[in-house]
Amino acid sequence: MCSIQEETSLDLNVKFKPTTKNCVKCKTAKAIILIRHSTYCKKCFQHVFVGKFRKNVEKSRTASSYGSGEKIMVGFSGGPSSRAMLQLINEYNEAIPHKRVYSEIVVCHIDESLLLNQKSTIPLIEQSVRKYNYPFIGLYLQDIYNSDVTKSGFYNSVIEIEIDAKISQQKDPTESPAEKLSNLLNNISNLTVKEDFIWYLKLCYLIDTARKNGCTRLFLGDCSTRLSIKIISLTSKGRGFSLPLETSGETNWFEDVIITRPMKDMLSKEIGIYNQFAGLDDVYVQNVTSMMHAKASIERLTEDFIVGLEKEFPSTVSTIARTGAKLTPSDSIMKENRCVICLMPYQENNKIWQNRIIVMTIPSSQQSNGCNDIQLNCSKNTTSGGCINGCNDTSNDESMVNAEFADSLCYACRVDIRDIKITNKKIILPPYVAEGVEERKKKINRKQMRKHIEEYLLCSEEEL
Amino acid sequence: MGRLCVICDKERAIIKRPKTGQKLCKECFYYVFETEIHNAIIDNKLFKKGDRIAIAASGGKDSTVLAHVMKLLNERYQYGLELFLLSVDEGITGYRDDSLETVKRNQQQYELPLKIISYSELYGWSMDQIVKEVGLKNNCTFCGVFRRQALDRGAVILNVDHIVTGHNADDIAETVLMNILRGDIARLQRCTEICTTGDGCIRRSKPFKYTYEKEIVMYAYFKKLDYFSTECIYSPNSYRGHARTFLKDLESVRPSAIIDIIHSGEAFEIKKEVKLPTQGVCKRCGYMSSNELCKACVLLEGLNRGLPK
Numbered sequence: 001m002c003s004i005q006e007e008t009s010l011d012l013n014v015k016f017k018p019t020t021k022n023c024v025k026c027k028t029a030k031a032i033i034l035i036r037h038s039t040y041c042k043k044c045f046q047h048v049f050v051g052k053f054r055k056n057v058e059k060s061r062t063a064s065s066y067g068s069g070e071k072i073m074v075g076f077s078g079g080p081s082s083r084a085m086l087q088l089i090n091e092y093n094e095a096i097p098h099k100r101v102y103s104e105i106v107v108c109h110i111d112e113s114l115l116l117n118q119k120s121t122i123p124l125i126e127q128s129v130r131k132y133n134y135p136f137i138g139l140y141l142q143d144i145y146n147s148d149v150t151k152s153g154f155y156n157s158v159i160e161i162e163i164d165a166k167i168s169q170q171k172d173p174t175e176s177p178a179e180k181l182s183n184l185l186n187n188i189s190n191l192t193v194k195e196d197f198i199w200y201l202k203l204c205y206l207i208d209t210a211r212k213n214g215c216t217r218l219f220l221g222d223c224s225t226r227l228s229i230k231i232i233s234l235t236s237k238g239r240g241f242s243l244p245l246e247t248s249g250e251t252n253w254f255e256d257v258i259i260t261r262p263m264k265d266m267l268s269k270e271i272g273i274y275n276q277f278a279g280l281d282d283v284y285v286q287n288v289t290s291m292m293h294a295k296a297s298i299e300r301l302t303e304d305f306i307v308g309l310e311k312e313f314p315s316t317v318s319t320i321a322r323t324g325a326k327l328t329p330s331d332s333i334m335k336e337n338r339c340v341i342c343l344m345p346y347q348e349n350n351k352i353w354q355n356r357i358i359v360m361t362i363p364s365s366q367q368s369n370g371c372n373d374i375q376l377n378c379s380k381n382t383t384s385g386g387c388i389n390g391c392n393d394t395s396n397d398e399s400m401v402n403a404e405f406a407d408s409l410c411y412a413c414r415v416d417i418r419d420i421k422i423t424n425k426k427i428i429l430p431p432y433v434a435e436g437v438e439e440r441k442k443k444i445n446r447k448q449m450r451k452h453i454e455e456y457l458l459c460s461e462e463e464l
Numbered sequence: 465m466g467r468l469c470v471i472c473d474k475e476r477a478i479i480k481r482p483k484t485g486q487k488l489c490k491e492c493f494y495y496v497f498e499t500e501i502h503n504a505i506i507d508n509k510l511f512k513k514g515d516r517i518a519i520a521a522s523g524g525k526d527s528t529v530l531a532h533v534m535k536l537l538n539e540r541y542q543y544g545l546e547l548f549l550l551s552v553d554e555g556i557t558g559y560r561d562d563s564l565e566t567v568k569r570n571q572q573q574y575e576l577p578l579k580i581i582s583y584s585e586l587y588g589w590s591m592d593q594i595v596k597e598v599g600l601k602n603n604c605t606f607c608g609v610f611r612r613q614a615l616d617r618g619a620v621i622l623n624v625d626h627i628v629t630g631h632n633a634d635d636i637a638e639t640v641l642m643n644i645l646r647g648d649i650a651r652l653q654r655c656t657e658i659c660t661t662g663d664g665c666i667r668r669s670k671p672f673k674y675t676y677e678k679e680i681v682m683y684a685y686f687k688k689l690d691y692f693s694t695e696c697i698y699s700p701n702s703y704r705g706h707a708r709t710f711l712k713d714l715e716s717v718r719p720s721a722i723i724d725i726i727h728s729g730e731a732f733e734i735k736k737e738v739k740l741p742t743q744g745v746c747k748r749c750g751y752m753s754s755n756e757l758c759k760a761c762v763l764l765e766g767l768n769r770g771l772p773k
């Protein structure tokens with residue numbers, strides 16, 4: 001899912017500079033490729049490249065309880081990195097045909113063409129992977145609004161946020177999935193938020209699809225260049241708490257679907273060279289900030305920054321990736337504290353933290369404006385009260401809903417919601433979000449019930 | 465006919481708050497600015513009654529506003545602190561002379577005792593002499609390393625418990641980014657701590673940890689606080705410069721980015737198997753150091769070795 005594909009193709013010419021040096025590996029063949037400070041011949045380059053992939057998948061295999069015969073899903077964007085990944089997985093699995101590592105490989109692509117009003121990418125993608133003869137699943141991002149893209153498989157309520165920031169849970173409205181998604185994304189003028197939403201909707205859809213197809217592992221094609229950009233952009237968006245889960249080579253955060261990133265040690269330019277040698281064509285897929293100026297979004301700005309810095313200091317990407325790899329998910333992460341939008345863990349008390357360092361009221365005015373959060377078009381001018389960020393004023397049902405919703409978000413998703421300026425009617429968040437809110441509410445209810453009867457209980461929650 | 469302040473709903477709004485974009489009146493801005501600093505001090509239990517505190521004063525905006533706010537909060541909330549100004553004279557002609565004048569004026573305004581400690585009396589070298597020797601390439605390394613120690617030694621002379629510095633949210637966010645870019649995992653973990661203590665060393669803290677640089681300037685501007693506003697004349701255009709520019713760009717894309725980065729930085733945890741340098745003391749001067757000799761002593765040795773006899 002590497003989105004910096006333009007970069008790879010542009011860089012190629014530079015890499016084939018004629019050199020008189022020999023390959024650093026075999027010491028005999030003439031080197032034709034320069035990666036950072038090392039020169040390689042074609043054969044050794046390919047050997048090293050494939051070696052990095054194998055090292056990563058083998059590490060995850062030994063850690064896996066499935067051993068051989070695992071059914072996996074490959075997240076396939078069509079970009080260079082996922083293209084190379086699919087080829088590598090295929091070679092790896094076919095190495096000993098009667099002893100395949102993976103019993104079944106499913107290729108899954110999510111079409112985002114609706115966002116840019118373009119032709120569907122599915123036919124082109126399907127054609128490019130046909131030669132592998134793997135089952136192919138082509139999904140449309142808007143179908144994340146279907147009631148079956150939920151844990152229960154048939155949850156048909158959604159979350160609605162209106163212009164005055166009123167939040168409510170509604171029975172599935174009549175608009176088509178495409179209308180709902182376009183309306184959501186058209187209402188988000190802030191591209192940083194838009195990219196966040198698109199990414200997490202995609203991720204949730206991929207996980208859900210893997211789960212429902214019985215795949216126990218999802219391969220994502222993030223390369224080291226992509227990951228280093230992600231490390232900086234996630235940090236900049238306040239996602240430091242979940243960063244290790246979102247950038248590591250492997251995570252079991254989604255329990256029954258393990259995410260593996262076998263391309264994490266390859267630079268985007270290495271991938272470009274490998275694809276060229278192997279004759280692999282990628283499919284150019286545009287995203288919402290492609291070709292836009294650097295300050296369009298945090299993601300785009302970070303990409304510009306890292307790619308530029310890497311040109312001047314060629315170890316930038318590898319240093320950042322190494323730093324990121326030394327971070328670990330916190331011990332304080334709790335499975336039940338899962339943000340309903342991004343599905344990543346949130347910290348307890350992060351709202352209190354925010355309210356202490358961003359003071360929004362003075363004591364005498366607290367009554368008239370009971371909101372402690374940033375820049376929200378909340379209670380102030382409306383009689384309804386309550387704001388998206390969930391202020392302390394929970395005097396009526398409506399603001400209760402708002403507070404409940406705010407409490408089920410991570411810090412960064414709350415920042416995102418804050419930056420949405422609803423201009424057109426209302427926005428609708430998919431059923432899986434609504435399902436998450438309700439699930440959380442039920443859990444809290446149970447906790448309270450338990451507290452109530454605690455002294456009469458003779459066993460713990462788990463024993464029941 | 466301006467619009468009204470969104471907090472008090474009475475006065476005319478005259479500023480747009482950099483941190484939040486809210487339109488505020490002057491008094492409400494002062495209130496939120498000061499209260500956030502007070503919250504940072506209280507929530508992190510930075511001081512206790514009777515503490516002797518040195519304010520690191522450079523004459524620049526951060527330390528000038530820090531001195532003002534520390535004095536104000538100490539009186540308003542009765543922290544019961546004894547405050548001092550501590551200034552380091554790096555020996556940079558033109559730059560330091562003017563800024564030290566500012567510090568001296570601050571001393572009179574705030575009626576706080578002042579101690580000035582100079583590089584030449586501590587190390588036998590002024591920054592001007594160092595630049596003559598090493599050129600403009602690594603001079604900021606020298607200055608940074610020397611200043612840190614100079615403050616500690618000044619604090620010992622003043623017999624204080626604690627040094628407060630004017631590092632603001634922008635500085636901290638920038639340092640988080642820098643440490644990721646440089647791969648300095650040990651510093652990445654330490655740099656978001658509001659208070660640091662080495663063993664036996666003096667506590668240091670940053671009451672401005674969550675305070676935006678732009679708001680510090682805004683506060684100084686409206687309170688008509690007197691500060692010296694030129695950048696160090698030996699200022700570099702290094703790797704850090706890239707990080708600084710990037711941070712400014714981030715802030716313009718999303719103003720809360722500075723706080724968001726600090727939020728991320730506070731959440732980072734390092735794998736247990738990653739080896740961090742163990743903290744010891746310098747064999748020569750006894751200052752805390754992860755190597756046999758501390759950075760200042762290594763730099764000094766190099767300087768002295770190159771000294772023409």
Ligand SMILES: [Zn+2]
Pocket residue numbers: 023024025026027028029040041042043044045
């Ligand atoms: Zn070779």
Ligand SMILES: [Zn+2]
Pocket residue numbers: 339340341342343344409410411412413414
């Ligand atoms: Zn979230």
Ligand SMILES: [Zn+2]
Pocket residue numbers: 469470471472473474475488489490491492493
């Ligand atoms: Zn006001």
Ligand SMILES: [Zn+2]
Pocket residue numbers: 746747748749750751757758759760761762
């Ligand atoms: Zn020393």
